[in-house]
Amino acid sequence: MMKRMAVLVLVVGVAIGGYAQKAAKTAAGGAVDKAYLQKIWDGWATLDAAGQKQYYAQGPHVFFDIAPLKYASWDEYQSGVTQVLSSYKAAKCTVNDDAQIHKSGDAYWVTSTVAYEMTQKSGKVEMGKFRWTAVFEKQD
Numbered sequence: 001m002m003k004r005m006a007v008l009v010l011v012v013g014v015a016i017g018g019y020a021q022k023a024a025k026t027a028a029g030g031a032v033d034k035a036y037l038q039k040i041w042d043g044w045a046t047l048d049a050a051g052q053k054q055y056y057a058q059g060p061h062v063f064f065d066i067a068p069l070k071y072a073s074w075d076e077y078q079s080g081v082t083q084v085l086s087s088y089k090a091a092k093c094t095v096n097d098d099a100q101i102h103k104s105g106d107a108y109w110v111t112s113t114v115a116y117e118m119t120q121k122s123g124k125v126e127m128g129k130f131r132w133t134a135v136f137e138k139q140d
Contacts, residue, residue: 032108032136034099041093041114049081057139090119096129108136 043052056063056074063077064070071077099112110133117127 032101032103032110034095034101037095037099037101037110037112037134041095045091045093047085047088047091049078049085053078057137087120088118089121092117095132106138110134110136 040052040055043055053074056077058074060073062070062072063074065077065080068080071080094115096113096115099110101108101110112132113129114132115127115129117125119125
């Protein structure tokens with residue numbers, strides 16, 4: 001059970017680490033808001049890692065996770081996560097009301113807990129919460 005939970009956190013804890021996510025067009029004025037954060041997690045709930053590429057910095061950036069501990073690029077991360085997600089048939093992730101959004105120059109950093117419910121192809125349902133930390137940086 002603990003191993004399965006670690007794998008789950010690996011999948012949905014995508015932004016835990018020191019990499020920059022792209023701050024795409026968000027609310028009016030370009031600000032990061034809770035709706036934008038939820039949009040990212042709605043994307044992960046489709047179980048399609050490739051569809052999330054738009055939110056992540058490309059190139060040789062380190063992505064930290066549980067197992068393996070780190071990936072050297074988005075492509076490497078996407079490949080690993082795709083394998084894990086392939087054992088699920090449905091997912092739902094909800095950014096909780098404890099989300100905090102902080103602006104610093106052209107960047108934002110956010111923290112929140114996220115509730116998840118994921119259904120394996122076998123029918124087993126996994127539910128819980130995890131902590132999410134992300135850094136957003138406007139990139140041209």
